[in-house]
Amino acid sequence: MAEYQVYTLKNGIRLAHRQVSHTKIVHCGIMLDIGSRDEKNNETGLAHFWEHMAFKGTKKRKAFHIINRLESVGGELNAYTTKEKICFYASVLDSHFDKAVDILSDITFNSIFPEKQVEKERSVILEEMSMYLDSPEDAIQDEFDELIYPNHPLGYNILGTRETVNSFHRDDLERFVKENINTEKIIFSVVGNITLKKAIKMAEKYLSEVPHLTRKHERLGPPDYQPRQLVFKKPISQAHVAIGLPAYSLHHENRFSYFTLIHLLGGPGMNSRLNVALREKNGLVYGIDASYTALTDTGYTGIYYATDKKNLKRAHNLVQKEIELLKTKPLGGLQLKNLKDQLMGQLAMSDESNQGYMLMMAKSLLDIDRIDTLEYVFEKLSNIEANDLLETAQETLNLEEFSSLIYKPH
Numbered sequence: 001m002a003e004y005q006v007y008t009l010k011n012g013i014r015l016a017h018r019q020v021s022h023t024k025i026v027h028c029g030i031m032l033d034i035g036s037r038d039e040k041n042n043e044t045g046l047a048h049f050w051e052h053m054a055f056k057g058t059k060k061r062k063a064f065h066i067i068n069r070l071e072s073v074g075g076e077l078n079a080y081t082t083k084e085k086i087c088f089y090a091s092v093l094d095s096h097f098d099k100a101v102d103i104l105s106d107i108t109f110n111s112i113f114p115e116k117q118v119e120k121e122r123s124v125i126l127e128e129m130s131m132y133l134d135s136p137e138d139a140i141q142d143e144f145d146e147l148i149y150p151n152h153p154l155g156y157n158i159l160g161t162r163e164t165v166n167s168f169h170r171d172d173l174e175r176f177v178k179e180n181i182n183t184e185k186i187i188f189s190v191v192g193n194i195t196l197k198k199a200i201k202m203a204e205k206y207l208s209e210v211p212h213l214t215r216k217h218e219r220l221g222p223p224d225y226q227p228r229q230l231v232f233k234k235p236i237s238q239a240h241v242a243i244g245l246p247a248y249s250l251h252h253e254n255r256f257s258y259f260t261l262i263h264l265l266g267g268p269g270m271n272s273r274l275n276v277a278l279r280e281k282n283g284l285v286y287g288i289d290a291s292y293t294a295l296t297d298t299g300y301t302g303i304y305y306a307t308d309k310k311n312l313k314r315a316h317n318l319v320q321k322e323i324e325l326l327k328t329k330p331l332g333g334l335q336l337k338n339l340k341d342q343l344m345g346q347l348a349m350s351d352e353s354n355q356g357y358m359l360m361m362a363k364s365l366l367d368i369d370r371i372d373t374l375e376y377v378f379e380k381l382s383n384i385e386a387n388d389l390l391e392t393a394q395e396t397l398n399l400e401e402f403s404s405l406i407y408k409p410h
Helices: 046-053 063-071 094-109 115-133 136-148 162-167 170-180 196-207 255-266 273-280 309-328 333-351 354-368 374-382 386-396
Strands: 005-008 014-019 025-032 076-081 086-093 186-192 229-234 239-246 288-294 299-307 403-409
Touching: 005 196, 014 196, 014 354, 025 094, 025 354, 046 076, 046 086, 046 115, 046 170, 063 076, 063 094, 076 094, 086 094, 086 354, 094 186, 094 196, 115 136, 115 162, 115 170, 136 239, 136 299, 136 403, 186 196, 186 354, 239 309, 255 273, 255 288, 255 299, 255 309, 255 333, 255 374, 255 386, 273 288, 273 299, 273 309, 299 309, 309 386, 309 403, 333 354, 333 374, 333 386
Parallel strands: 014 186, 229 403
Antiparallel strands: 005 014, 025 086, 025 186, 076 086, 239 299, 239 403, 288 299
16 A cells, blocks of 8 residues: 555645554544744744644634544644745544544634634733743744844744734634645645545545635745844843854755754754763753754754853854764764664654654655655665765855854843
């Protein structure tokens, strides 16, 4: 049996399906190619506000009936917003698959955004914003986006600002949805012990009546980049540091090599170059990581850590030293083999998550119009040579191009 199947409804919505016979749980979701980067200047936070308000009432359900629909049968209903995506998803026993598709389609396409609920949810989001800002490790990474993409939707906080959130009303939500929905860029994704025939039947039952819709505007491309360095004093006990720079997009031919390189530098393993240098050898940090975020037309790399204020310079010098080593010293044969083995093992473990696979299928179809199998990814990684990593590092990791954002204790 094929690893996955794709079926397209007449309105352009696509079903991505993978049958897994050894589970009683089905994971399904509706992912839309709409995110915070689609907001205008006075709309920052509106996509996230929509995600919240989708649960607050539809043409046939009130808020309580929405949250109780799957909870009452032991299921889960959730959602999230990113720079480029909004996703509503659910996990239930496969015997309640019909209920899950029913509620997902209802909150995605039939929300009515009751004005009373808008006022309540405004307070909830403002509290979420305060909670986030009280956490420097979260706040600094959001502010760092603005450093890489200044005065651009990609740099705005997904939560918005207090001014914009306080300004939203029902009409704003209805207009935003109308302007941005494109049914040809919507994926209904299903992973579980559900046959393709049954998945198609549910998709036709609940999604085929959605009218064919197209986006009303084009996305604004990424801005020109200039490195910037900012320091803020905060009432905190540690110094928090974020450094980084733009990187390859999802469509760049060297993205696999770059992904491998950043994994070596500061991936989740305790043996990453940065973790060994700053934590294991010198005890300067509790944790440090480097991440690569690839978007449809751009990307960025960020390195984040927290350390005692007196250790800032020493930690910074060690980070720079490890970056320079990637550009000057190629990996040996055994080092390269171990790196590939580690990366493949971690990818294989993440592939074991049925919910994660469901979300990955939807995002891949929206972003690159295909779903790369694990075997395909392994083949790409296997073909990477030490010189590929060296050349990629020399091309991308130029220290003078790095931006930095530092929170210092005052």
